[in-house]
Amino acid sequence: MNETEEDFKEGQEPSDQELIEAFQKGDQTVFEVLVSRYEDRLFNTVLGLVRNQHEAEDVFQDVLLKLYKKLKDFRGESKFFTWLYRVSVNTTWDHLRKKKRRPAISLDAAIEDKKISPKKLESPDAGPSQLAEGSEGKQILNKVLGKLKPDHRIVLQLKEVEGYSYQEIADILKCSIGTVESRLFRARAQLKKKLVPFMKENK
Amino acid sequence: MKCRGVKRKFSLKRDGALSPEDTLRVDHHMESCRNCLKEWLLFEQSLHLLKGEPKVKAPADTWSRFHQALKAAEPAFEKERRTEEELIPLRLFSAAAVSFALVMLVVTLVIDRADLQNLAAQDLLNEENGVEEVSLI
Numbered sequence: 001m002n003e004t005e006e007d008f009k010e011g012q013e014p015s016d017q018e019l020i021e022a023f024q025k026g027d028q029t030v031f032e033v034l035v036s037r038y039e040d041r042l043f044n045t046v047l048g049l050v051r052n053q054h055e056a057e058d059v060f061q062d063v064l065l066k067l068y069k070k071l072k073d074f075r076g077e078s079k080f081f082t083w084l085y086r087v088s089v090n091t092t093w094d095h096l097r098k099k100k101r102r103p104a105i106s107l108d109a110a111i112e113d114k115k116i117s118p119k120k121l122e123s124p125d126a127g128p129s130q131l132a133e134g135s136e137g138k139q140i141l142n143k144v145l146g147k148l149k150p151d152h153r154i155v156l157q158l159k160e161v162e163g164y165s166y167q168e169i170a171d172i173l174k175c176s177i178g179t180v181e182s183r184l185f186r187a188r189a190q191l192k193k194k195l196v197p198f199m200k201e202n203k
Numbered sequence: 204m205k206c207r208g209v210k211r212k213f214s215l216k217r218d219g220a221l222s223p224e225d226t227l228r229v230d231h232h233m234e235s236c237r238n239c240l241k242e243w244l245l246f247e248q249s250l251h252l253l254k255g256e257p258k259v260k261a262p263a264d265t266w267s268r269f270h271q272a273l274k275a276a277e278p279a280f281e282k283e284r285r286t287e288e289e290l291i292p293l294r295l296f297s298a299a300a301v302s303f304a305l306v307m308l309v310v311t312l313v314i315d316r317a318d319l320q321n322l323a324a325q326d327l328l329n330e331e332n333g334v335e336e337v338s339l340i
Contacts, residue, residue: 032266043261057262064269065276141252159218160253166218185214192249199248 016080042088048157049092051142063091085172096150144194152187204228209239213246
């Protein structure tokens with residue numbers, strides 16, 4: 001039994017730092033213990049960005065492999081969770097950019113094909129939360145988000161869904177607070193612009 | 204404050220990052236401008252939609268899939284690691300070779316310069332002593 005395994009048997013939950021050190025010393029079995037502490041939050045972020053369960057599961061596997069590969073180089077210059085997020089967001093970002101180069105069904109085409117119908121939203125009772133909960137509303141939201149640039153989608157996810165501060169987003173994306181502010185401004189404006197045609201009739 | 208300026212402040216207003224003066228100006232403007240108020244409500248509503256997203260758990264087979272994927276990727280990781288290790292002596296050798304070449308270049312230049320200086324000094328000495336250059340042919 002190696003030194004780190006003995007340490008873990010003391011009955012106390014090992015800290016992230018202890019697990020990272022153990023991994024870097026060669027005990028690769030601790031990887032699952034360490035990352036599973038954050039897996040739900042990370043998966044929700046990936047899913048929020050990718051907007052498709054099966055695709056998110058595949059991207060999440062890529063994220064885990066990347067984390068596994070990069071963890072030996074983690075030097076603790078940033079918080080572990082910030083680092084985890086950065087790797088996850090960057091991996092998803094790469095996936096989204098690659099995907100953008102591939103042809104996809106456009107929102108307009110989907111509406112024309114009657115895959116999405118704005119009719120339901122024209123009801124005076126259809127408030128914003130009903131739109132989000134309804135499957136059609138969710139489909140619209142997915143398509144609209146899919147039309148946003150990946151960097152806009154990422155700041156919206158981190159700010160609106162995860163609730164991170166400007167500083168935390170700047171740390172995750174390795175950019176300035178000013179960049180976060182301006183990216184968020186443009187992302188929100190784009191989201192509103194693309195959603196308004198479906199919401200106007202509710203007013 | 205004009206409508207355009209007010210709309211540009213929406214993002215910061217939502218995050219509570221506007222100064223108290225700007226907050227007052229924006230609120231005051233929206234009291235009298237129906238269009239901006241409507242835009243603000245649409246802005247808020249569009250973002251509210253994102254908040255309604257339910258939280259989900261990571262798939263139950265996440266780790267079994269991961270271990271399978273890792274097993275498949277391990278040879279590639281190992282190869283990468285080995286290539287990195289193999290590249291270290293090669294990089295050291297390249298650095299040493301470049302350093303050696305640079306030193307040799309400097310030494311050659313210094314020697315050439317010294318030779319030229321010697322020849323010039325010899326010519327000067329010969330001139331002073333009245334010795335004429337004799338052709339060997």
